[in-house]
Amino acid sequence: MTAENGADVEAQIAEWRAYMLRRRAIHDTDVDELEDHLRGRITDLSETGLRPDEAFLIAVKRMGSLNELSREFAREHSDRLWKQLVLAGEPEAEKGGGRRELLAMIACALLGAIAIKVPSVFGLDFDADADFYARNMSLFALPPLAAYFVWRRRAGWGVIAVLAGLFVLGAVGANAYPLAEEDQSIVLTAIHLPLALWLVVAVAYAGGDWRSDSRRMDFIRFTGEWFIYFVLIGLGGGVLAAFTAGTFAAIGLDASNFIASWLVPCGGMAAVVVAAWLVEAKQSVIENMAPVLTRVFTPLFAATIVAVLAAIVWTNSGIDVDREVLILFNLLLVVVLGLLLYSISARDPHAPAGVFDWLQLALVGSALVVDVLVLLAITGRITEFGFTPNKSAALGENVILFANLAVSAWLFLGIAKGRTPFPRLERWQTGYVAVYAVWAWIVVLVFPPVFGFA
Structure with a gap:
């Protein structure tokens, strides 16, 4: 200062x-x-x-x-x-710092845009080699983002070495195993490696101080804010692509190949870093969105889940064991968890319990019931057909979600009744992030050899 x-x-x-x-x-x-x-x-x-x-x-x-x-x-x-x-003018020193940060962001964004095109130099195509890009997409997008935070936080060489080692480990897990295009492990890697590497980015975001509860909560808050900006950039990019296609078509040129091969992939990789830069640059602006979005969507999702449970009771039918249906319910639980984390990150820890805390308790409690039904469906599927990579991953994830939601519901009940201090729930959630990280790495690194690279 x-x-x-x-x-x-x-x-x-x-x-x-x-x-x-x-x-x-x-x-x-x-x-x-x-x-x-x-x-x-x-x-x-x-x-x-x-x-x-x-x-x-x-x-x-x-x-x-x-x-x-x-x-x-x-x-x-x-x-x-x-x-x-x-609007106010900034001191020259701050202007210089802002320019340096802008240049660092541009450099990292360009690095991501270039990285996604490097495989094409070796003959890999987005359509013909879709499985390769699915497994490695996070390896193109997230190292430049980690590099941006390393520069911004002035991280030491020890942190840089840890980050590099984890990204290399992710690359090995994504590419070293002999997997065929139809293998379930490819899909599991494509889903879990981004989560594992996103939590590697968290180490860079925290400047290596990942053991700090406050820094982990800052990263949770950043994740929600980054998602908002990334979606907005994506929507704007979609409009840009549509205008590009339309205007070139008006003069008799087909821009679809440029859009598919260059604009969308390169723009998407760059947007990962740009969104982070926007969050860092205007944290105070986006912070106001957190309580608003949480208060809007929490009652809506709570009503949706209660309606689903009521329909299950009314029709006396359980959850369909089809893979697509189970994925849908798992996504619903992940959204509930996201709303929970987002609301925790936006709540003043010293504020007294209110109606919204009871509403969140209802949301978490209803999601817990859904998770039990999903676990029963998965267990029945495994009992009937045996273990597979997909079913084992789904079982593990739902067990992890169940433990998180169960403890969260108990703590929320204590908060709503005034018995439990809010920071206890915050510490539980920030500490539990490590469980998700460990599970994601297990699915990426352990599942393929355990299930015979199926």
Whole structure:
């Protein structure tokens, strides 16, 4: 933090303090305590890479959940703070840092765009070698993203060595085994390797401090925010592709090959890094989306799952054991888990329990019932036909989801009743991320030889 930045933040804190002291209901000692809390939050946020003015803005907004006067201050000054965050001129040093970060992002995005085209130099085609690209897509997209975070976090050589080793291990798992195109292990690798490598990116995001609960929760929050930006970029890319095809067709040229072979794959790889850069650049803006999206979709998904369970009871029929149906229900459970993680990352840990906590408990509880039904269906399928890579992977994943949802439901019940502090649920979820990482690596590395490379 430069001296000028420090002076700006001190001026902002002084204005906030003066606003507090103008109210007769609050004493000097109370303001001192609140100021210490505010400064602590600013320090924590600044250590994550935020600019001082961004850290102050987010800290004041979070303080608003604890103190009504802070909420009024944020409301009355939101326009000025927003303009200062987005429109105000930056010091030359910060402008230089912004340019360097932009160049680093562009370099990493170009690296991803180039990586996806390297196999074509050796004669591999997207259509003819679809299984190769399915297994290796995450190896093209995620190392450049990890490189961006290594640069941004100034990670040491030890962290870089760990990251490189894990990416090499992923490449070995994806390509070293003698798998045929129709083998189930190819699909399992294509599904699980991105998850395993995404959690490798988490090590880069945390700058190597992966044992920190707060850094793991920051990465969970980043994941949701990154997904929002990536989807928006993808939608924009779809419009761009449509306009490109249409305009070239209007002059008698066919751009479909360019779109399929260059625009879509290269743009997709670059978008992985660009989305991360946007999240890092404007964390305070996207942070407001988290509680809104969570509060919109939590009741909708809760109603959907309850309706499904009611239909199962009404029709007296269990879940179909077809693979596609089981995949659909597993995706539903993953979405529920995502909503749970997203809501936890957006919730103020000091806020009292409310109606929304009961609603989340209903969502998790209904998802837990669905998971039990899915486990029964998978177990019945295995009992009848025996173990296969697909069924074994589905069984393991549902057992892992069941354990997570069961403990989460119990903790949510304690939170809703005021018996359990919210940070306990947060620690459970951030610690459980390692279980998903271990399972993903087991499916990628252990399943193929165990099931005879089937």
